[in-house]
Amino acid sequence: MMKIEKNTILFDLDGTLTDSAEGVIRSAQHMQEKMGIEKWSDKDLKFIVGPPLIKTFTEDFNMNQEDAHRALEFFRERYATVGLFENKVYEGIPEMLQELKKKGKRLAVATSKKEETAVRILKHFKIDQYFEVIGGDNRELGRDTKAKVIAHVMEVMNVSKSDVIMVGDRKFDVEGAHSVGIPCIAIEYGYGDRDEFEACGADYIGATPQAVVNMF
Template sequence: MKQVVLFDLDGTLTDSSKGIMASITYMLKELGLEIPADDVLRSFIGPPLSLSLGNLYGMDKEAAQKATLIYRDYYAEQGIHELEVYPGIAETLADLSKDYTLGLATSKPAPYAEQIIGNLGFADYFTGVFGADMDGRREGKATIIKDALTHLTDDLSQVVMVGDREFDIKGAKENGIASIGVLYGFGDLEELQSAGADRIVENAGDIPAAVRELL
Protein backbone atom coordinates (compact mmCIF):
# COMPACT_ATOMS: atom_id res chain seq x y z
CA MET A 1 0.00 0.00 0.00
CA LYS A 2 1.36 3.42 -0.97
CA GLN A 3 1.93 6.18 1.53
CA VAL A 4 -0.79 8.83 1.50
CA VAL A 5 -0.65 12.59 1.05
CA LEU A 6 -3.85 14.51 1.82
CA PHE A 7 -4.27 18.02 0.40
CA ASP A 8 -6.52 20.83 1.49
CA LEU A 9 -8.11 22.73 -1.41
CA ASP A 10 -8.77 26.44 -0.68
CA GLY A 11 -5.52 28.19 0.15
CA THR A 12 -3.41 25.12 -0.62
CA LEU A 13 -4.12 24.11 -4.22
CA THR A 14 -6.09 27.18 -5.27
CA ASP A 15 -6.43 30.84 -4.39
CA SER A 16 -10.20 30.82 -4.17
CA SER A 17 -10.52 34.11 -2.28
CA LYS A 18 -12.24 36.03 -5.07
CA GLY A 19 -15.09 33.57 -5.53
CA ILE A 20 -15.60 32.82 -1.84
CA MET A 21 -15.54 36.46 -0.76
CA ALA A 22 -17.94 37.44 -3.55
CA SER A 23 -20.30 34.63 -2.51
CA ILE A 24 -20.18 35.66 1.14
CA THR A 25 -20.80 39.30 0.23
CA TYR A 26 -23.81 38.27 -1.85
CA MET A 27 -25.18 36.21 1.03
CA LEU A 28 -24.75 38.98 3.61
CA LYS A 29 -26.42 41.54 1.34
CA GLU A 30 -29.36 39.22 0.78
CA LEU A 31 -29.69 38.81 4.55
CA GLY A 32 -29.39 42.55 5.18
CA LEU A 33 -26.27 42.08 7.31
CA GLU A 34 -23.26 44.36 7.56
CA ILE A 35 -20.45 43.58 5.13
CA PRO A 36 -17.19 43.32 7.10
CA ALA A 37 -13.73 44.41 5.99
CA ASP A 38 -11.84 42.23 3.51
CA ASP A 39 -9.59 40.74 6.19
CA VAL A 40 -12.67 39.49 8.04
CA LEU A 41 -14.18 38.13 4.81
CA ARG A 42 -10.93 36.26 4.20
CA SER A 43 -11.28 34.58 7.61
CA PHE A 44 -14.29 32.70 6.19
CA ILE A 45 -11.92 30.75 3.93
CA GLY A 46 -11.00 27.43 5.49
CA PRO A 47 -13.41 26.66 8.34
CA PRO A 48 -16.99 25.47 7.78
CA LEU A 49 -19.24 28.39 6.79
CA SER A 50 -21.62 27.63 9.67
CA LEU A 51 -18.77 28.07 12.17
CA SER A 52 -17.84 31.50 10.83
CA LEU A 53 -21.48 32.63 10.73
CA GLY A 54 -21.95 31.52 14.30
CA ASN A 55 -18.81 33.25 15.52
CA LEU A 56 -19.29 36.53 13.66
CA TYR A 57 -23.08 36.90 13.50
CA GLY A 58 -24.30 34.71 16.34
CA MET A 59 -26.29 32.45 14.02
CA ASP A 60 -27.59 29.16 15.35
CA LYS A 61 -27.37 26.02 13.22
CA GLU A 62 -30.75 26.51 11.56
CA ALA A 63 -30.06 30.14 10.62
CA ALA A 64 -26.58 29.24 9.36
CA GLN A 65 -28.00 26.48 7.15
CA LYS A 66 -30.48 28.92 5.59
CA ALA A 67 -27.69 31.45 5.02
CA THR A 68 -25.54 28.74 3.46
CA LEU A 69 -28.22 28.03 0.86
CA ILE A 70 -28.12 31.71 -0.17
CA TYR A 71 -24.32 31.56 -0.35
CA ARG A 72 -24.55 28.55 -2.64
CA ASP A 73 -26.94 30.35 -5.00
CA TYR A 74 -24.06 32.58 -6.02
CA TYR A 75 -21.18 30.17 -5.48
CA ALA A 76 -22.58 27.35 -7.61
CA GLU A 77 -23.11 29.67 -10.59
CA GLN A 78 -20.17 32.07 -10.39
CA GLY A 79 -17.95 31.76 -7.33
CA ILE A 80 -16.81 28.23 -8.09
CA HIS A 81 -15.10 29.48 -11.25
CA GLU A 82 -13.42 32.50 -9.64
CA LEU A 83 -10.11 30.97 -8.54
CA GLU A 84 -6.49 30.53 -9.55
CA VAL A 85 -4.09 27.61 -9.10
CA TYR A 86 -1.04 28.52 -7.05
CA PRO A 87 2.31 28.45 -8.89
CA GLY A 88 4.00 25.07 -8.71
CA ILE A 89 0.89 23.08 -7.72
CA ALA A 90 0.48 21.23 -11.03
CA GLU A 91 4.11 20.16 -10.95
CA THR A 92 3.88 19.13 -7.29
CA LEU A 93 0.83 16.95 -7.88
CA ALA A 94 2.42 15.33 -10.93
CA ASP A 95 5.58 14.60 -8.93
CA LEU A 96 3.95 13.19 -5.80
CA SER A 97 1.30 11.16 -7.62
CA LYS A 98 4.05 8.93 -9.03
CA ASP A 99 5.02 7.61 -5.61
CA TYR A 100 2.12 8.38 -3.27
CA THR A 101 -1.63 8.00 -3.07
CA LEU A 102 -3.12 11.50 -3.13
CA GLY A 103 -6.39 12.46 -1.49
CA LEU A 104 -8.25 15.74 -1.21
CA ALA A 105 -9.60 16.64 2.25
CA THR A 106 -11.53 19.91 2.22
CA SER A 107 -14.21 21.61 4.30
CA LYS A 108 -15.88 22.55 1.02
CA PRO A 109 -18.85 20.33 0.06
CA ALA A 110 -17.53 17.31 -1.80
CA PRO A 111 -19.59 17.90 -5.00
CA TYR A 112 -18.05 21.37 -5.39
CA ALA A 113 -14.56 20.04 -4.70
CA GLU A 114 -14.98 17.31 -7.30
CA GLN A 115 -16.17 19.85 -9.85
CA ILE A 116 -13.22 22.15 -9.19
CA ILE A 117 -10.65 19.36 -9.41
CA GLY A 118 -12.24 18.20 -12.64
CA ASN A 119 -12.31 21.71 -14.12
CA LEU A 120 -8.61 22.13 -13.32
CA GLY A 121 -7.64 18.83 -14.91
CA PHE A 122 -6.37 17.43 -11.59
CA ALA A 123 -8.87 14.58 -11.14
CA ASP A 124 -6.47 11.87 -12.32
CA TYR A 125 -4.00 12.74 -9.58
CA PHE A 126 -6.43 12.00 -6.75
CA THR A 127 -7.61 8.61 -5.55
CA GLY A 128 -10.38 10.20 -3.51
CA VAL A 129 -12.05 13.56 -2.90
CA PHE A 130 -13.39 13.98 0.63
CA GLY A 131 -15.39 16.97 1.82
CA ALA A 132 -18.43 18.15 3.71
CA ASP A 133 -21.87 16.97 2.71
CA MET A 134 -24.47 19.42 1.45
CA ASP A 135 -26.75 19.19 4.49
CA GLY A 136 -24.07 19.94 7.07
CA ARG A 137 -24.06 16.55 8.80
CA ARG A 138 -20.39 15.94 7.96
CA GLU A 139 -18.20 19.01 8.38
CA GLY A 140 -15.06 20.07 10.19
CA LYS A 141 -11.57 19.17 9.02
CA ALA A 142 -10.94 16.45 11.62
CA THR A 143 -14.12 14.63 10.58
CA ILE A 144 -13.27 14.92 6.90
CA ILE A 145 -9.70 13.70 7.39
CA LYS A 146 -11.05 10.72 9.34
CA ASP A 147 -13.36 9.91 6.43
CA ALA A 148 -10.42 10.08 4.01
CA LEU A 149 -8.30 7.79 6.17
CA THR A 150 -11.13 5.26 6.40
CA HIS A 151 -11.12 4.97 2.62
CA LEU A 152 -7.40 5.25 1.88
CA THR A 153 -5.30 3.56 4.57
CA ASP A 154 -5.19 2.04 8.04
CA ASP A 155 -1.55 2.95 8.70
CA LEU A 156 -1.55 6.44 10.22
CA SER A 157 2.25 6.57 10.33
CA GLN A 158 2.27 6.67 6.54
CA VAL A 159 0.03 9.72 6.03
CA VAL A 160 0.67 13.47 5.89
CA MET A 161 -1.84 16.33 5.61
CA VAL A 162 -0.90 19.48 3.64
CA GLY A 163 -2.82 22.67 4.39
CA ASP A 164 -2.65 26.40 4.96
CA ARG A 165 -4.75 26.93 8.13
CA GLU A 166 -4.76 25.78 11.74
CA PHE A 167 -7.85 23.69 10.98
CA ASP A 168 -5.77 21.48 8.67
CA ILE A 169 -2.96 21.05 11.19
CA LYS A 170 -5.23 20.47 14.20
CA GLY A 171 -7.41 18.12 12.16
CA ALA A 172 -4.32 16.09 11.29
CA LYS A 173 -3.25 15.95 14.94
CA GLU A 174 -6.70 14.82 16.06
CA ASN A 175 -6.35 11.91 13.64
CA GLY A 176 -2.79 11.05 14.62
CA ILE A 177 -1.11 11.96 11.32
CA ALA A 178 1.75 14.28 10.36
CA SER A 179 1.15 17.70 8.81
CA ILE A 180 2.76 20.27 6.54
CA GLY A 181 1.72 23.91 6.68
CA VAL A 182 2.05 26.17 3.63
CA LEU A 183 2.71 29.90 3.93
CA TYR A 184 1.40 31.05 0.55
CA GLY A 185 -2.27 30.45 1.48
CA PHE A 186 -4.61 32.14 3.95
CA GLY A 187 -2.81 31.32 7.20
CA ASP A 188 0.48 32.66 8.51
CA LEU A 189 3.61 31.41 10.25
CA GLU A 190 2.38 32.08 13.79
CA GLU A 191 -0.91 30.28 13.16
CA LEU A 192 0.77 27.21 11.68
CA GLN A 193 3.45 27.05 14.37
CA SER A 194 0.89 27.43 17.16
CA ALA A 195 -1.19 24.63 15.66
CA GLY A 196 1.88 22.37 15.68
CA ALA A 197 2.71 21.76 12.02
CA ASP A 198 5.51 19.21 11.61
CA ARG A 199 6.93 21.09 8.64
CA ILE A 200 6.22 24.56 7.21
CA VAL A 201 7.06 25.50 3.62
CA GLU A 202 7.01 28.80 1.76
CA ASN A 203 6.19 27.61 -1.77
CA ALA A 204 4.24 24.80 -3.42
CA GLY A 205 7.45 23.58 -4.98
CA ASP A 206 8.81 22.87 -1.50
CA ILE A 207 6.02 20.41 -0.64
CA PRO A 208 7.49 17.24 -2.23
CA ALA A 209 10.75 17.50 -0.27
CA ALA A 210 8.85 18.08 2.97
CA VAL A 211 6.64 15.05 2.26
CA ARG A 212 9.68 12.86 1.67
CA GLU A 213 11.24 14.04 4.93
CA LEU A 214 8.17 12.91 6.87
CA LEU A 215 7.23 9.70 5.03
Protein backbone atom coordinates in the same frame (compact mmCIF):
# COMPACT_ATOMS: atom_id res chain seq x y z
CA MET B 1 17.13 17.23 5.79
CA MET B 2 15.34 14.12 7.01
CA LYS B 3 12.72 12.92 4.53
CA ILE B 4 9.13 12.37 5.64
CA GLU B 5 8.45 8.63 5.49
CA LYS B 6 4.74 8.78 4.63
CA ASN B 7 3.24 7.31 1.46
CA THR B 8 -0.24 8.88 1.59
CA ILE B 9 -0.66 12.66 1.37
CA LEU B 10 -3.99 14.41 1.92
CA PHE B 11 -4.38 17.96 0.60
CA ASP B 12 -6.69 20.73 1.66
CA LEU B 13 -8.24 22.60 -1.31
CA ASP B 14 -8.86 26.32 -0.64
CA GLY B 15 -5.58 28.10 0.00
CA THR B 16 -3.54 24.95 -0.61
CA LEU B 17 -4.26 23.83 -4.18
CA THR B 18 -6.25 26.83 -5.39
CA ASP B 19 -6.58 30.51 -4.55
CA SER B 20 -10.34 30.73 -4.08
CA ALA B 21 -10.55 33.99 -2.13
CA GLU B 22 -12.43 36.03 -4.72
CA GLY B 23 -15.29 33.57 -5.16
CA VAL B 24 -15.63 32.89 -1.44
CA ILE B 25 -15.63 36.58 -0.51
CA ARG B 26 -18.12 37.54 -3.24
CA SER B 27 -20.42 34.72 -2.17
CA ALA B 28 -20.17 35.81 1.47
CA GLN B 29 -21.17 39.33 0.46
CA HIS B 30 -24.10 37.88 -1.49
CA MET B 31 -25.11 36.04 1.70
CA GLN B 32 -24.93 39.26 3.72
CA GLU B 33 -27.17 41.06 1.24
CA LYS B 34 -29.72 38.22 1.28
CA MET B 35 -29.66 38.12 5.09
CA GLY B 36 -30.19 41.87 5.28
CA ILE B 37 -27.01 42.51 7.21
CA GLU B 38 -24.20 44.97 6.56
CA LYS B 39 -21.94 43.94 3.72
CA TRP B 40 -18.30 43.77 4.81
CA SER B 41 -15.31 44.79 2.72
CA ASP B 42 -13.12 42.29 0.87
CA LYS B 43 -10.34 42.90 3.42
CA ASP B 44 -12.63 42.30 6.39
CA LEU B 45 -13.90 39.04 4.87
CA LYS B 46 -10.51 37.56 4.02
CA PHE B 47 -10.61 35.43 7.18
CA ILE B 48 -13.61 33.49 5.85
CA VAL B 49 -11.56 31.57 3.27
CA GLY B 50 -10.73 28.07 4.48
CA PRO B 51 -12.53 27.41 7.78
CA PRO B 52 -15.83 25.45 7.88
CA LEU B 53 -18.56 27.97 7.05
CA ILE B 54 -21.06 26.96 9.73
CA LYS B 55 -18.35 27.47 12.35
CA THR B 56 -17.54 30.87 10.84
CA PHE B 57 -21.18 31.96 10.70
CA THR B 58 -21.90 30.97 14.31
CA GLU B 59 -18.65 32.19 15.87
CA ASP B 60 -17.57 35.17 13.76
CA PHE B 61 -20.98 36.40 12.58
CA ASN B 62 -22.66 35.53 15.92
CA MET B 63 -25.50 33.66 14.21
CA ASN B 64 -27.65 31.00 15.86
CA GLN B 65 -27.77 27.59 14.21
CA GLU B 66 -30.93 28.33 12.23
CA ASP B 67 -29.56 31.57 10.79
CA ALA B 68 -26.17 29.97 10.12
CA HIS B 69 -27.80 27.28 7.97
CA ARG B 70 -29.86 29.91 6.10
CA ALA B 71 -26.64 31.85 5.53
CA LEU B 72 -24.96 28.72 4.20
CA GLU B 73 -27.75 28.22 1.66
CA PHE B 74 -27.46 31.84 0.48
CA PHE B 75 -23.68 31.49 0.23
CA ARG B 76 -23.97 28.31 -1.82
CA GLU B 77 -26.67 29.88 -4.03
CA ARG B 78 -24.00 32.08 -5.60
CA TYR B 79 -20.92 29.96 -5.01
CA ALA B 80 -22.31 26.86 -6.74
CA THR B 81 -23.03 28.75 -9.96
CA VAL B 82 -20.44 31.54 -10.16
CA GLY B 83 -18.12 31.67 -7.19
CA LEU B 84 -16.44 28.29 -7.51
CA PHE B 85 -14.83 29.36 -10.80
CA GLU B 86 -13.64 32.74 -9.44
CA ASN B 87 -10.58 30.75 -8.55
CA LYS B 88 -7.14 29.75 -9.83
CA VAL B 89 -4.60 27.00 -9.26
CA TYR B 90 -1.50 28.22 -7.44
CA GLU B 91 1.66 28.35 -9.50
CA GLY B 92 3.66 25.14 -9.11
CA ILE B 93 0.76 22.94 -7.98
CA PRO B 94 0.49 20.68 -11.08
CA GLU B 95 4.26 20.18 -11.01
CA MET B 96 4.16 19.36 -7.30
CA LEU B 97 1.45 16.75 -7.82
CA GLN B 98 3.30 15.23 -10.77
CA GLU B 99 6.54 14.95 -8.81
CA LEU B 100 4.87 13.41 -5.78
CA LYS B 101 3.18 10.83 -7.99
CA LYS B 102 6.55 10.02 -9.56
CA LYS B 103 7.86 9.39 -6.05
CA GLY B 104 5.10 6.79 -5.65
CA LYS B 105 2.90 8.78 -3.26
CA ARG B 106 -0.83 8.21 -2.98
CA LEU B 107 -2.66 11.54 -3.12
CA ALA B 108 -6.12 12.61 -1.99
CA VAL B 109 -8.10 15.73 -1.13
CA ALA B 110 -9.73 16.36 2.26
CA THR B 111 -11.60 19.67 2.26
CA SER B 112 -14.27 21.42 4.33
CA LYS B 113 -15.83 22.48 1.05
CA LYS B 114 -18.95 20.63 -0.09
CA GLU B 115 -17.70 17.44 -1.72
CA GLU B 116 -19.52 17.77 -5.05
CA THR B 117 -18.25 21.35 -5.38
CA ALA B 118 -14.66 20.26 -4.70
CA VAL B 119 -14.95 17.63 -7.45
CA ARG B 120 -16.27 20.22 -9.92
CA ILE B 121 -13.41 22.63 -9.15
CA LEU B 122 -10.68 20.02 -9.48
CA LYS B 123 -12.16 18.73 -12.74
CA HIS B 124 -12.50 22.27 -14.08
CA PHE B 125 -8.81 22.92 -13.49
CA LYS B 126 -7.86 19.45 -14.79
CA ILE B 127 -5.99 18.32 -11.68
CA ASP B 128 -8.57 15.80 -10.43
CA GLN B 129 -6.67 12.91 -12.06
CA TYR B 130 -3.89 13.12 -9.48
CA PHE B 131 -6.18 12.15 -6.59
CA GLU B 132 -7.45 8.71 -5.64
CA VAL B 133 -10.16 10.22 -3.42
CA ILE B 134 -11.74 13.68 -3.26
CA GLY B 135 -13.44 13.96 0.12
CA GLY B 136 -15.41 16.92 1.43
CA ASP B 137 -18.22 18.15 3.62
CA ASN B 138 -21.37 16.00 3.44
CA ARG B 139 -23.76 17.05 6.19
CA GLU B 140 -26.38 14.51 5.14
CA LEU B 141 -23.91 11.81 6.17
CA GLY B 142 -22.74 13.64 9.30
CA ARG B 143 -19.41 14.58 7.74
CA ASP B 144 -19.34 18.17 8.96
CA THR B 145 -15.87 18.75 10.43
CA LYS B 146 -12.35 18.65 9.00
CA ALA B 147 -11.49 15.71 11.23
CA LYS B 148 -14.47 13.70 9.96
CA VAL B 149 -13.54 14.43 6.35
CA ILE B 150 -9.94 13.32 6.95
CA ALA B 151 -11.11 10.15 8.71
CA HIS B 152 -13.52 9.40 5.83
CA VAL B 153 -10.79 9.79 3.19
CA MET B 154 -8.43 7.54 5.14
CA GLU B 155 -11.16 4.91 5.49
CA VAL B 156 -11.95 4.95 1.76
CA MET B 157 -8.24 4.64 0.94
CA ASN B 158 -7.86 1.83 3.51
CA VAL B 159 -4.68 3.31 4.96
CA SER B 160 -3.16 3.26 8.43
CA LYS B 161 -2.79 6.66 10.07
CA SER B 162 0.88 5.86 10.59
CA ASP B 163 1.35 6.22 6.82
CA VAL B 164 -0.64 9.44 6.26
CA ILE B 165 0.14 13.16 6.42
CA MET B 166 -2.04 16.23 5.78
CA VAL B 167 -1.06 19.37 3.85
CA GLY B 168 -3.00 22.57 4.53
CA ASP B 169 -2.81 26.33 4.95
CA ARG B 170 -4.79 27.06 8.13
CA LYS B 171 -4.89 25.97 11.74
CA PHE B 172 -8.08 24.04 11.01
CA ASP B 173 -6.08 21.65 8.82
CA VAL B 174 -3.48 21.14 11.54
CA GLU B 175 -6.07 20.68 14.26
CA GLY B 176 -8.17 18.32 12.12
CA ALA B 177 -5.14 16.20 11.29
CA HIS B 178 -3.96 16.05 14.89
CA SER B 179 -7.42 15.10 16.14
CA VAL B 180 -7.31 11.92 14.04
CA GLY B 181 -3.69 11.22 14.94
CA ILE B 182 -1.76 12.27 11.83
CA PRO B 183 0.83 15.05 11.32
CA CYS B 184 0.36 18.11 9.13
CA ILE B 185 2.52 20.21 6.81
CA ALA B 186 1.41 23.86 6.89
CA ILE B 187 2.13 25.86 3.74
CA GLU B 188 2.92 29.58 3.74
CA TYR B 189 1.70 30.56 0.25
CA GLY B 190 -1.97 30.20 1.26
CA TYR B 191 -4.10 32.08 3.79
CA GLY B 192 -2.33 31.24 7.03
CA ASP B 193 1.01 32.46 8.37
CA ARG B 194 3.94 31.15 10.39
CA ASP B 195 2.68 32.61 13.68
CA GLU B 196 -0.62 30.74 13.27
CA PHE B 197 1.18 27.51 12.37
CA GLU B 198 3.57 27.67 15.30
CA ALA B 199 0.72 28.47 17.68
CA CYS B 200 -1.32 25.44 16.58
CA GLY B 201 1.64 23.07 16.51
CA ALA B 202 2.14 22.38 12.81
CA ASP B 203 4.62 19.52 12.39
CA TYR B 204 6.30 21.00 9.31
CA ILE B 205 6.13 24.35 7.52
CA GLY B 206 6.78 24.79 3.78
CA ALA B 207 7.02 28.04 1.83
CA THR B 208 6.25 26.74 -1.68
CA PRO B 209 4.80 23.73 -3.51
CA GLN B 210 8.35 22.67 -4.39
CA ALA B 211 9.27 22.82 -0.69
CA VAL B 212 6.54 20.24 -0.05
CA VAL B 213 8.01 17.94 -2.73
CA ASN B 214 11.45 18.28 -1.20
CA MET B 215 10.18 17.01 2.16
CA PHE B 216 9.57 13.55 0.68
